[in-house]
Structure formats: C-alpha cells, structure tokens
Amino acid sequence: MPQKPKILKQKIAAQSRIFRVEALELEFSNGELRNYERLLGGSRGSVMIVPMLDDETVLLIREYAAGSHDYQLGLPKGRIEEGEDPLQAADREIREEVGYGANRLELLRTVSIAPAYIQHFTHIILARELFPDKQEGDEPEPIEVVPWKLSAWDELLSQPDFTESRSITAISLTRKQFGY
Known part of the structure; x- marks a missing residue:
C-alpha cells in the first residue's frame, strides 16, 4: 500500500x-x-437504516431531497447525535421517520460517499423485529412510508425516484443477507 x-x-x-x-x-x-x-462531514457520521417489517418486506420512505429538489424514495437516514453510537442513532431515526422501533439492530457495513471529495461515513444498519413506536422528529412534513418486497428488486431499481446510491447499496446487502 x-x-x-x-x-x-x-x-x-x-x-x-x-x-x-x-x-x-x-x-x-x-x-x-x-x-x-x-x-x-460530521465527526460522528450518519446512519442509514434498512427496517424489515418481515423477512420479505423493507419499509422505504419518500421525502423531499433538497439536492435534487424532488421527492426521493429511499431508506430512513440521519446523523449520529452527540452521545449516540450508530445503533442508538438508527433506532432513534426509524422511530422518527418510519414510526417503528426495532428489537434487533445489526451493522451491515460502513460506506463512504465520493471519498476523493467528501470526508463522511454512513453506517448501514439492518433493523428487525419491528414494533410500532412513532416519535417526533425534525422533519418539516410527514414522511410517506412505502412497504416494498425485496423480491421486487428490478421494479424498485426502475423507479425514477429511487436513485440514491447508499439506498441501492444497503438493499443489495440486505438482499444478500436474506438469500435473494
């Protein structure tokens, strides 16, 4: 090296x-x-969560993205706050954005975005054994939750509003985890 x-x-x-x-x-x-x-980037990084309603269904969200000035379909995400580790941040974010907590949280992988230009890491967290628990977040409007079958991968990839590389990576890793 x-x-x-x-x-x-x-x-x-x-x-x-x-x-x-x-x-x-x-x-x-x-x-x-x-x-x-x-x-x-922030020194603590961020989390992207793959909330699995069951072994076949991921809960996606559709929310406004200022970078593209459009609504994007993807996974819940957010920064790691002071005093949190990635798993705690993931649990907080899915409660705020999806309305569920998780009994099982697992780090799948830590990824970077354009490492030649951006100093930032995102921890991809798999969330399982979900239970309803909506908490107030900092979003300016309600977030649409969209259940999606992992088996409908090709259809998801063809959605014009599903473009974020981190979401594509996270669901690819999850599909592998579940044997798709």
Missing part, C-alpha cells in the same frame, strides 16, 4: 450553516506537491 501524502497545511476555505470546505496542501512520497479540497 502506498504511503499517505503528508499534510503540509490545512484550513477552512468556505463554511455555511451545514457545510465546511477544507483546503489541503499535500506532499506525496515522490515529492510532488498538490492542493486538494474536501467537504468535511
């Missing part, structure tokens, strides 16, 4: 209410100097 570049200088180049851009001056092991920028 190559030696990581040495960080010679780093500073915040831009900042908004929720985003921070960091400028890096790097020296590679061969002496090459380069400037990079990266979007800094």
